[in-house]
Amino acid sequence: MTLAVSGGDLQRLRRLNALAVVSALRTAGPLPLTRLAGHTELARATIKEVVRDLVAMGWVAEMDPSTGGGKGRPARRYRFRAENGRVLGLDIGAHKVLAAVGDLDGEVLHVSRESITPKHSRRERLAAVDRAVDACLAATGTAPADVWITTAGSTGYVDNEGNVVVSRAIHDWSGVPLAEHLTGRVAGEVLVDNDSRLAALAECRRGSARDARNIVYLHIGRRAGAAIILDGVPLRGSTGAAGEIGLHPLFHLADSSDVLTSGNSGQAVFDAARRGDAAALNAVLRYVKVLALATAAMALTVDPQVIVIGGGFSRSADVLMPPLRAELETMCLRTPELRASTLGDECVAIGAVCLGVEHLNQRFFNPENGPVAPLR
Amino acid sequence: MTLAVSGGDLQRLRRLNALAVVSALRTAGPLPLTRLAGHTELARATIKEVVRDLVAMGWVAEMDPSTGGGKGRPARRYRFRAENGRVLGLDIGAHKVLAAVGDLDGEVLHVSRESITPKHSRRERLAAVDRAVDACLAATGTAPADVWITTAGSTGYVDNEGNVVVSRAIHDWSGVPLAEHLTGRVAGEVLVDNDSRLAALAECRRGSARDARNIVYLHIGRRAGAAIILDGVPLRGSTGAAGEIGLHPLFHLADSSDVLTSGNSGQAVFDAARRGDAAALNAVLRYVKVLALATAAMALTVDPQVIVIGGGFSRSADVLMPPLRAELETMCLRTPELRASTLGDECVAIGAVCLGVEHLNQRFFNPENGPVAPLR
Incomplete structure (x- = not known):
């Protein structure tokens, strides 16, 4: 077998192998090396090397062997470190504002709620958003710097730059530059989308569809x-x-x-x-x-x-x-x-977390540059 | 640099490299090895090996150096062999039947036409289809065995099995098992789709959009x-x-x-x-x-x-x-x-050829198994 493999090829191959391992751990849960072979179709030696690299990068952790249970010496199991980052999802509606914090797998850890009415001013609604975010970060012990991405769902037509162009449901909401308001309040990228679209995503990923x-x-x-x-x-x-x-x-x-x-x-x-x-x-x-x-x-x-x-x-x-x-x-x-x-009335907030997670997946776990090391 | 590359990995890498070369030749036209480097980001040595393999498989041909023109000894150029297979596209309408034959790049070589009316019977319309196909194959010197895929566009609602479920435009056309009629008349797979959908595809690939x-x-x-x-x-x-x-x-x-x-x-x-x-x-x-x-x-x-x-x-x-x-x-x-x-009234037939080509691309030029050697 000739090995005409250039340095660039090899890097790409390593990325693909690492992504296969990360993907297996994220979908199948914690696994020992032996079972990773079946989930990735990689050779045992390759898996060992890939897992070692992923542990060094901080994406994968070895689990405490005592959690294995059963008889005899349990095989070391590895898990994806979904706690590496936090994902913030917001639902900004006519009558309520919700803030949800989830992990990198989209597991929602907490939801905070503020009541509001359609007649409240833009300033008051944005203040309610800020309060809900602060409450949710505090409840989950999340520092603003730990938030990797924020996704906000708003009623109305939201353009590709994150502005609410038209809102018929909320007084004083048309024209609000929502992405701009949210950017910098916490770390990471900001996405804004229509609330029904996020609810639809939630139903597809976690709900009735x-x-x-x-x-x-x-x-x-x-x-x-x-x-x-x-x-x-x-x-x-x-x-x-x-x-x-x-x-x-x-x-x-x-x-x-x-x-x-x-x-x-x-x-x-x-x-x-x-x-x-x-x-x-x-x-x-x-x-x-x-x-x-x-x-x-x-x-x-x-x-x-x-x-x-x-x-x-x-x-x-x-x-x-x-x-x-x-x-x-x-x-x-x-x-x-x-x-x-x-999914009841947390549907939009859950969808916001889902969209944030999927956006991060494309950024940190793609064959062109991923998996990229965590920010810290 | 460690080279922990398994046999499976290496095969996959070779497929990806071969696909990169084929894709470059199909989009940029005939190229010398030196220019392939720029189009694929592969090392010169890798390209040489990949091209040699592709020539052996029949996907790539060295061009006659005399066609190069210019001064001095021209660099050898390589091209994708789009003539390896033929793609048949049909437009079966209320007033006409068109048959188009294209190559693997979707270049339409000839279109044959039969006139018909909405009142013609199903049997007469299918006979017109067969005549148009025969005429188009004859005009392009295409043997039935050279056809790699046939795509037919029909008015009406076509289900996923290639049956025309409902047609309001054509008498006696609802319920015709069109895929079944076409299968076996020529070699290769048969696709059936709604005519407007194929026209839309043609406009996107070759027309005003x-x-x-x-x-x-x-x-x-x-x-x-x-x-x-x-x-x-x-x-x-x-x-x-x-x-x-x-x-x-x-x-x-x-x-x-x-x-x-x-x-x-x-x-x-x-x-x-x-x-x-x-x-x-x-x-x-x-x-x-x-x-x-x-x-x-x-x-x-x-x-x-x-x-x-x-x-x-x-x-x-x-x-x-x-x-x-x-x-x-x-x-x-x-x-x-x-x-x-x-695109005028050949729009559906052109779209049918486009869809056939894209289907073949997925089958013969994908990272899982491609490029696959030509059928003969």
């Missing part, structure tokens, strides 16, 4: 919004406006809940419909018709496998989903499966 | 259709139904040309509108309104960079596009750029 690669996510509540995941990736579109079907003049999705509530709370109408109240049932059917037309337009455009219903009204999925399914069946070639969100 | 990664393609003529390209890849959706916005009950896109023509030919109406005829201008505006509502629904869903207008009516883009742009601007957050198709 974990088995699906293509989904349409419909947020329904006092306000409505939508987002799309294709081939496992949130669809932003060319300018960040993908999923803004609510702007279409035939759908009136944004104000669709007026059809339902007429001044009552959605919950009250759903409860009455559940009891068989005819007026409430009619209101639900009118509302479902509006939702179905907008949802069908998205479904006929991207042909998703699953439609996930999230937002406050998704708690009444038992009332909403049967008529919604029936309406969609009259319009779609093949009607996607309808499911209700399982 | 070569600079764009995200497009919506709108086919307008006697019938209307749509397709989407995201991140350079045709969007099929979970079941092949992406782009079927024409089925939405609020848009009536499929029969939209009735609004325009009322029994006249579209061409006559556009010509009259161009002359300033008030009734014709009104008809065009009514038609544009229908188009704009359906197009906006797709644009608000996926946020494309460019909307390409194809199909017979795109020849009157000068009349259609200004009012269409104005309508879209009232509905979109950021209106995508509108462009007319530049």
Whole structure:
């Protein structure tokens, strides 16, 4: 066998091998060297060398042998050091601000919450964001320098530079340079995205659509919004406006809940419909018709496998989903499966942590330059 | 430097190096060894070995030095052997059947055409397909065994198994097992896709949207259709139904040309509108309104960079596009750029060849097993 391997080739090969080991430890959990061979298809000698390098770089740790349990001398096991960095995820909504801190594997360690109203000023909302961040960092013992990335979800249309260009849901929020506000408060990069898009990602990674690669996510509540995941990736579109079907003049999705509530709370109408109240049932059917037309337009455009219903009204999925399914069946070639969100109102914050983790993965764990040593 | 390189690693490295050389020759054209270094970032010694292997496998040929021109002894140049295989692309429409033969780089060598009508039976249409294929193979001196892949574009909704499930445009066409009919007529794999999707791909690779990664393609003529390209890849959706916005009950896109023509030919109406005829201008505006509502629904869903207008009516883009742009601007957050198709009525057949080539690239030129030696 000739070994015409240049120095550049060898470096690249080492990167690929190291990434294979890191990936195996992150997906399969702590493993001994022997089991790493099966997960990576690398030779035992190569694995030993790669693990030694990864330990030196700080990406991998040898576990305390006493944790192994069982009889005899346990094989040394190695784990990915997800605690190397912290990931901050924010949900900045009309009525609440959430801050979540997770580790590099996206495990959420704590969520802090601040209440707010749509009428609060921009300054007050940003102050609530800062308070939620401070509280969450304190609760998790996270120094600002330990945060590797911050992802914020906001209602409204967020451009590729992290500005909230248009927000109909929040007074005084259109035009806020959110990325700019967040940059420098904690260390690391700042991403800003539409809240429904982050909720959709959360449902795909941790929620009711974990088995699906293509989904349409419909947020329904006092306000409505939508987002799309294709081939496992949130669809932003060319300018960040993908999923803004609510702007279409035939759908009136944004104000669709007026059809339902007429001044009552959605919950009250759903409860009455559940009891068989005819007026409430009619209101639900009118509302479902509006939702179905907008949802069908998205479904006929991207042909998703699953439609996930999230937002406050998704708690009444038992009332909403049967008529919604029936309406969609009259319009779609093949009607996607309808499911209700399982992540509740932390959905956006969880999605923000997920997006941050995936962004870090591309930066620190890619074949061009990864794995890169931790910042400290 | 330690060389802890296993046999498997080395094979993988060789594949990656060979793919880098093939890719450089396919994108930059014939090159001498010295220039391959700049295109691949491989060491000269490695390149020499890789090229020798690729010549032995039949993927690369040394060019006749006499073609070099210029003074002095020219450096030997190497080229990718795109002539190793032939790619067949079909467009099976309501009024015509086209067969195109291309090489492995997607260069179209010949197009054969058969006229047909929507009223012809399934058997007659399939016979026209066979005649077009035979004529195109004969014209290019292609033996059936030289065809590496066949891609057919059909009107209607095509499922993932290559059946035309629903066709409203062609009598007696719903339910035709098109992949099954084509399999075995010539060698190689058979792909079947919606015709608008292939036209969209052609516009992205060879037509008016070569600079764009995200497009919506709108086919307008006697019938209307749509397709989407995201991140350079045709969007099929979970079941092949992406782009079927024409089925939405609020848009009536499929029969939209009735609004325009009322029994006249579209061409006559556009010509009259161009002359300033008030009734014709009104008809065009009514038609544009229908188009704009359906197009906006797709644009608000996926946020494309460019909307390409194809199909017979795109020849009157000068009349259609200004009012269409104005309508879209009232509905979109950021209106995508509108462009007319530049590929004419061979668009679907060209797109079919493009898709076939890209499928072969994944099969023969991927890091897992490629480059694989030619079939013979």
